[in-house]
Amino acid sequence: MYRSQGLLSEAGRKYKELIELLERNERIRNRQQLIEGLSRKVSSVESDLKKIQSAPQTPQLPEEVQNLIKKLFAFSKDTEGEGAELEGAIALAKFGQFERAILEFERLLPKDAMRVAAAKNIVKCHMHLSSAQAAVDSYENWRSGELFYPEELEKIRVFTEGLLRKEGVETKLTPPAVGATAAEPQAVSAGSPKPVSPKEPEVEEEPLEINSIGIPFTEGPQKGQLVEFDVSFQIGNMVSLLVPEDKKALIKDLKVGATLDDLLFYSAIAIFPGKGVVSANRPVESGSKKGYHTLDIEIKPL
């Protein structure tokens, strides 16, 4: 019965319990035949378990299922636009459909706001496919082409070298043409989202200087609205927001450790989406801003 339920471990255990019972009772007729029969069942169950455990974790799916993944797991509110296209491609990568994801990311390369994010994801997909050489070749093709600004290429170069290093490949990639630096790029991708991989930690990036953050509220008086708060202080990916008294009520329920999704980060160069975790929420108790609140947020990579 357990086996018919697909409960193979439980079935195996029961068969073994029966074998032990038979081994302890010498007076049972045909004991040896029964033991042999049960032993065969145990082997069969163990073989089935092994097949399940060694099956490919991410087989390639039919195109229509990949299309469905792309549609169902793109959560951008811009359902027809570039944001959804990028998220759909990332969803394909997250479901292990790397070859199809690469095709989708390649379609996004001509789009300014998506270019760097798409390129980084192409590199990452190649690495998932155990093709470091393909990742290197992609970078070299882009470097010799005209699609990317030098600053964008430098960012991709640093990212790719980081991934290669993690795989034990100490390849040094040729930097882009003169004028590029590894610091702030001029054209910024929209959030540089990366597929989540349980096997690889994400590469830390140099954060931009953020002027303000838009927080969407799903409850309370500003429900459904995005409210912008000025950044009073930033170190790396930690920002501190100064919340005036008349807006204190909006943030009073934000607890330390709460994740804030669908944030908008306003920098001097671009606006990009992201998420953050509340690391502090406290009143200003003295000084010219007494009565205000400070809300500290740790920006998390997408």
Added chain:
Amino acid sequence: MANFNFAKREIECKIVYYGPGRSGKTTNLEYIHKTYKKNVTGDLVSVDTEGDRTLFFDFLPMGIGKIKGCDVKVQLYTVPGQVQYSSTRKLVLKGVDAVVFVADSLEVRRKKNLLSLKDLQQNLKDYGMSIFKIPLVLQYNKRDLEEEGLPLMSMEQMTADLNRQLKAPAFPASAVKGPGVGDTLKEVLRLSFQALQRQMK
């Protein structure tokens, strides 16, 4: 949160069937697909292995009616229940509006139920949601196996294990035969509608 498309006057609501491996999540969707044909608006898509275990997810779209003039489209998903697919479970759970937790009534699966519920709680938390606040229905599946002589946990024991704090609506069921599947679905839809109406205020 439910996805509102004001231009098309449509609301999309995502319901995920969660639970340990082999508890009957896919069987629930198969039964719904077969029985509620009038409301089903597309094919049941199952991404599974050769051994018919869900590998990525199952998906079944349904149309349920209107709220305030907007068509309500419900998307039913299942997650893979096996332990090694935890990252996929988390992916599928993203954007969920309501959950049906399908628990296995077999006594030998008691620990799996508890671990799966804890996994659900953690994944919801990682998305900034609370298992105590999200519309949630529990289903104690495989009650029919008592007739086959297999040892089942009592409803009281399952309630004590899984529902003592949650106090969610709970239904006994046999997804393979049908009883309880419709009741579970109706209740999760009712809770989803209530939540949607609160959101639309």
